[in-house]
Structure formats: structure tokens, C-alpha cells
Amino acid sequence: MAKIERYQKNEKLSRIVVHNGTIYLSGLTADDKEADTTGQTRQILRKADALLNSVGADRSQLLFAQIWLKDVEDFDAMNKAWVDWLDGAEPPARATVGASFALPEILVEIQLTAAS
Template sequence: MSIERLHSGPRMSQAVIHGGIVHLAGQVGAPGEDAAAQTRAVLAQVDSLLAEAGTDKSRLLTATIWLADMADFGAMNLVWEEWIGGANAPTRATGEVRLATPDYKVEVIVTAALA
């Protein structure tokens, strides 16, 4: 089975496709924006990468969401629920972590089945 990597650099790839599954790297939003704005930006990046891989959010399998502060859980969830649309929700875990820079509030990692 082949492995396809999208947007690869010396440290990582933004997406890896293997065995009918696309695995996205952690996506972060615009530094300094609030959690809702960062979540919107992240999910737009997820949409774009999934489309490039040949699939979409209706085929999500898993999502891991990291928040710099769990106080942003509600704001992130409002954006997430609007984006996911109530159908085809993946398994999901959300946790609080220290992200790469204090300007990042949200990071999202997903896997999806290819269409």
C-alpha cells in the first residue's frame, strides 16, 4: 500500500493518506484571535486539507481538540457544532494543554475515511 504525504516539510506533513484513511496534523488558527475565531480558522483549514485529500468532514472518524484553556470549551463547541452540522459526528476528545505558543488557543487533529 502506498503512502501519500501532502504539504511535507523537514519536520512534518500536513496530511498523510494511507489505507483509505487521511490523517491530518494538528491545525492551529490565527495567533492572537479569540478561541471562536481560531476554531473557525482551524476548521476551514481542515476542510481545505480534507478536500485536497479527496474527502470531507462528513467522513470524519476521529477528532482530538486541544485547548489552551478549558474556559474556551463553550466557545469552541459552538463553532464546532455549527461546522459539524449535527450529522456524521466523529469520535472526539477534548483536553487542556499548553500549546506551542501562548497566542494559540485551539489545535484540532482529525482522521477521515477517503470518499
């Protein structure tokens, strides 16, 4: 059986799981939840960079992204930050859906899967 590595874990979740050559990041939200959708997306993507780097990966290795938006009308605002962040890197497969969140100030959440 392939080894499962779990990082930055608590009683609820592991922020990063690495298994069989694949990196799974938990859903990420912004720390400053007063920011607009673009600002929250940028914060999340900076956090994703740090998490991927912590296990020796980067955004060029992304396989899949799941994005949840509180308001689907913010799709273009989120997409602007997303495309800027990719900065020419090959884009992963992706799904974006509307969602309600436990905290009303969360406008976007992103979960990523990458190759290690």
C-alpha cells in the same frame, strides 16, 4: 504493503498522510492567533475543509478528532464553532483536553482522522 501518500510536507511533518483508506491531518492551528477561541476554531475548521477537499474528502468522512484547548473554560466557545461547522454531518469520535502550547497565543489545536 499499502501505499503511504504524504502531502504538504516539510522537514518536520506532512500536513496530510493517506494510508490504507484513512486520511490523517496534522494538528492545525489558526493563522490569526489574535482571534478568540471561537475565532481560532473557525479558522482551523476552514483549514481542515481545504485540506480534506485537497485529497477528495470532506467533513462527512471524519472518524476521529483530537482537540487541545489552552483554557478548558473555553470548551463551550470551541464547541459552538465545532457544532456549527458539522452542520448536521455525523459527528466523529472525539476527545478534548487542556494543553499548554509552545506559542502562548495559540488557544486551540485540532487534529483529524477521516476515511478516504
